[in-house]
Amino acid sequence: MSYANRSNPNPPLFLFLFLALVLCLFLFPSSSARTFATASESSGISRDVHTLRVPDVAVLERENAIVGPWDIRRHLEEEEQINTTMILVAEQTRRRDPLNNFKIYTNGFNISSKHYWASVGFTAAPFFIIAAVWFAFFGLCLSIICVCYCCCPREPYGYSRTCYCISLLLLMLFTLLAMIGSVFLYTGQGRFHSITTHTLKYVVHQANDTADNLLKVSDYLAVAKRTGVDSIFLPASVQKSIDTIQTKINESGTMLSTRTEENSKDIQRALDNTGLALIILSAVMLALAFLGFLFSVFGMQCLVYFLVILGWILVAGTFILCGVFLLLHNVVGDTCIAMEEWVLHPTAKTALDDIIPCVDNATAQETLVQTKTVSYQLSAVVDTIINNVSNKDVPPQAGALYYNQSGPPVPALCNPFNPDLSDRKCAPGEVELSNATEVWKSSICQVNAAGMCYTTGRLTPIIYNQMVTAVNLSYGLYRYGPFLAELQDCTFVRQTFTDISTKYCPDLGKYTQWIYVGLVMVSAAVMLSLIFWVIYARERRHRVYTKQFMTPSMERREKDPSSY
Numbered sequence: 001m002s003y004a005n006r007s008n009p010n011p012p013l014f015l016f017l018f019l020a021l022v023l024c025l026f027l028f029p030s031s032s033a034r035t036f037a038t039a040s041e042s043s044g045i046s047r048d049v050h051t052l053r054v055p056d057v058a059v060l061e062r063e064n065a066i067v068g069p070w071d072i073r074r075h076l077e078e079e080e081q082i083n084t085t086m087i088l089v090a091e092q093t094r095r096r097d098p099l100n101n102f103k104i105y106t107n108g109f110n111i112s113s114k115h116y117w118a119s120v121g122f123t124a125a126p127f128f129i130i131a132a133v134w135f136a137f138f139g140l141c142l143s144i145i146c147v148c149y150c151c152c153p154r155e156p157y158g159y160s161r162t163c164y165c166i167s168l169l170l171l172m173l174f175t176l177l178a179m180i181g182s183v184f185l186y187t188g189q190g191r192f193h194s195i196t197t198h199t200l201k202y203v204v205h206q207a208n209d210t211a212d213n214l215l216k217v218s219d220y221l222a223v224a225k226r227t228g229v230d231s232i233f234l235p236a237s238v239q240k241s242i243d244t245i246q247t248k249i250n251e252s253g254t255m256l257s258t259r260t261e262e263n264s265k266d267i268q269r270a271l272d273n274t275g276l277a278l279i280i281l282s283a284v285m286l287a288l289a290f291l292g293f294l295f296s297v298f299g300m301q302c303l304v305y306f307l308v309i310l311g312w313i314l315v316a317g318t319f320i321l322c323g324v325f326l327l328l329h330n331v332v333g334d335t336c337i338a339m340e341e342w343v344l345h346p347t348a349k350t351a352l353d354d355i356i357p358c359v360d361n362a363t364a365q366e367t368l369v370q371t372k373t374v375s376y377q378l379s380a381v382v383d384t385i386i387n388n389v390s391n392k393d394v395p396p397q398a399g400a401l402y403y404n405q406s407g408p409p410v411p412a413l414c415n416p417f418n419p420d421l422s423d424r425k426c427a428p429g430e431v432e433l434s435n436a437t438e439v440w441k442s443s444i445c446q447v448n449a450a451g452m453c454y455t456t457g458r459l460t461p462i463i464y465n466q467m468v469t470a471v472n473l474s475y476g477l478y479r480y481g482p483f484l485a486e487l488q489d490c491t492f493v494r495q496t497f498t499d500i501s502t503k504y505c506p507d508l509g510k511y512t513q514w515i516y517v518g519l520v521m522v523s524a525a526v527m528l529s530l531i532f533w534v535i536y537a538r539e540r541r542h543r544v545y546t547k548q549f550m551t552p553s554m555e556r557r558e559k560d561p562s563s564y
Contacts, residue, residue, distance in 0.1 A: 027183060042278065065501050074135065087108035088108045088338040088341050088342060089334050090108045091338060092333075092334060093105060093109055093116065094106065095119035095120065095122055098119075098122055099114060100118075107117035109337075109339075111331070111335075120331055120334070121323075124323030124324065124327045125323070128319075130319050131320045131323070131495075132316075133552040134312075134315060134319065134527065135312070135313075135316040138312050138530070142308070142309070164540070167535045168297075170532050171293060171296060171533065171536050172293070174289075174526075174528045175289045175290065175293040175525070177525035178286065178289035178521075178522055179289065179290070180521065181519075181521025182283075182285055182286035182289075182522055183517070183518075184514060184517065184521060185282045185514075186279065186282045186518075187514065187518075188512075188513075188517075189279065189282070190275075190510050191507070192512060192515060193272075193277075193513035194270060195504060195508055195511060196268075196508065198504070199500060200268055200507070202496070203260060203264060204261060204264050206492060206493075207256050207257055207260035208257050208261075210256060210359070210492045211257035214249050214253035214256075214359070214487075216480075217249060217371060217477070218253070220371075220374075220473060220476050220477050221242045221246055221249075221477070222242070222372060224374045224378060224477070225242045228466065229381050229382055229385045229469075229470050230385050232381050234374065234378070241370060241373075245363075245366055245370045246368065247463055248360075248363045251363075252359050252363045256359060278321075281317075281318065281448050282522070284314065287293065288310065288314065289526055292304065292307045292308075292529055292530075295307065299537075299540055304537050307533070308534060311527075311529070311530045312530065315527045317520060318519055319519075319523050321519050322523060325448075326516050328512055329509065329515075331512055332509055332512050333504075333509055336500070336501055336508070337504035339349060339497035339498075339500055340482070340499050342494075358487075359487045361490075364487035364488045365488055367487070368488065371481065372417055372421045372477075373417060373423065373476040374473075374474075375417065375474045375475075376417040376419070376421065378470045378473055378474040378477075379413050379417075379471075382413045382474075383412050383415065385463065386411075386412055386413065387412065389463075390409075390410045391410055391458060392405075393406075393501055403447070403451055403452050403453055403460055404445075405453060405458040405459075406445075406453070407443065407445075407455050407459070408455055410443045410459060411430065411431045411436075411439055411440070411470065412431070413430065414431060414433065416433065416478050433471055433475035434475065437471055437472075443457050444457050444460070444464050445459065445460060453551055
């Protein structure tokens with residue numbers, strides 16, 4: 001192949017691409033500074049409660065059910081609930097929207113909106129433009145060179161040692177930069193994939209943990225519905241409302257875990273595919289730069305020209321990927337800022353519901369009321385038995401109420417709620433839910449086959465076990481109160497987003513930046529390497545031709561100097 005004379009290089013291509021690359025690097029939009037703040041809310045609920053006695057028998061399957069640690073639950077200050085849709089990251093997302101005649105996009109962060117993605121994609125336009133210009137202009141240059149080689153062949157002369165040495169040094173430099181960029185890209189991709197995987201696992205864990213707690217509350221209510229003490233059970237109205245709220249709880253828990261799991265799988269699948277593509281790309285670009293350098297140095301022109309054509313296409317694709325990861329970098333930044341802003345208004349409807357949704361506020365509120373109601377009623381049932389049966393010295397003629405109870409009175413149970421479901425302090429002499437079963441053990445009597453006490457005591461083993469069952473249920477539901485209160489103001493999502501913002505977002509932003517910087521380095525280095533492969537191959541061919549031409553002439557001059 002023959003190239004244009006050395007004295008007619010093509011600097012506009014090199015200068016244009018180089019300047020465009022530099023300008024693009026300095027014009028990257030940066031993520032806005034973030035501010036962290038917290039706000040909180042809680043709500044008080046009241047409801048009238050009516051009681052009714054219904055005879056039946058019930059057995060508790062889970063007498064020893066224990067609720068997890070609760071001292072870590074947060075109690076939040078009251079704030080006004082916001083039920084309207086809220087625009088997040090309104091200022092930082094003001095970008096040109098190519099789908100709306102390049103007007104400013106004003107709807108904030110919304111990963112479900114094509115206009116949001118179009119506006120973010122527009123920030124990566126410089127890379128897409130460079131890819132298009134490179135592909136068109138370098139392709140045109142290759143076409144012109146091919147035409148010149150086929151139609152206007154010339155002898156390769158005009159060797160310059162300076163140009164030869166400089167092209168070789170620059171070729172070595174750009175090959176080294178391509179290797180460094182590939183390593184940078186591979187490392188950034190690995191760390192980005194790791195941190196995103198941990199982030200998604202954390203989100204799924206938080207959602208599943210909340211869903212599991214909801215289902216546990218549902219199980220507690222189901223058992224409480226058929227639990228009684230000495231044939232006294234929950235009122236029929238309460239039992240009916242338990243059926244209703246159980247359906248809502250199960251639906252909310254299933255929706256929360258399922259939706260979060262599906263969203264996480266979709267994101268993880270996309271990240272896995274992207275990570276694999278980046279690994280393959282970094283390996284291919286590294287091999288391309290290294291092989292191109294070797295083939296150029298050893299004068300394998302056919303292979304060099306083949307790699308030039310391959311590299312021409314790959315560089316264009318790599319610049320497009322640079323734009324894609326600049327887009328991803330900006331989306332990650334927007335998401336993190338959106339999470340920080342949402343923390344200030346956790347009950348607002350926002351686009352973040354597509355990542356992890358809150359539990360329906362009405363369902364959470366109704367569940368909280370129902371658990372308080374059941375806890376209150378169970379405690380009331382136990383106190384009714386203690387006050388009207390166990391502590392009464394009834395005559396044998398009283399029938400079922402008499403079982404020869406005697407001895408010191410059984411301490412009454414401290415009901416944690418008033419009839420209006422407000423918090424209640426224990427009266428003197430009452431025992432708390434946490435230790436009532438231990439205190440009552442001293443009041444158990446031994447019974448004969450007829451169920452009559454023949455030792456001192458006011459509780460038969462059967463009545464005591466039924467009271468233990470009721471107390472365990474009442475205590476369990478009482479301790480789920482803070483969790484349900486947090487569901488009302490979506491505290492679990494608030495905590496999730498706060499943790500992501502503080503623990504994961506800095507690394508997510510950093511490693512997406514590593515990736516697109518690595519892509520820029522690889523793209524620029526291989527792009528310039530392609531140019532200098534051509535230049536060096538030309539100079540090397542001219543050098544070889546010059547040596548072959550000059551050596552015979554010098555030998556003839558030495559033999560017959562008079563002829564010169």
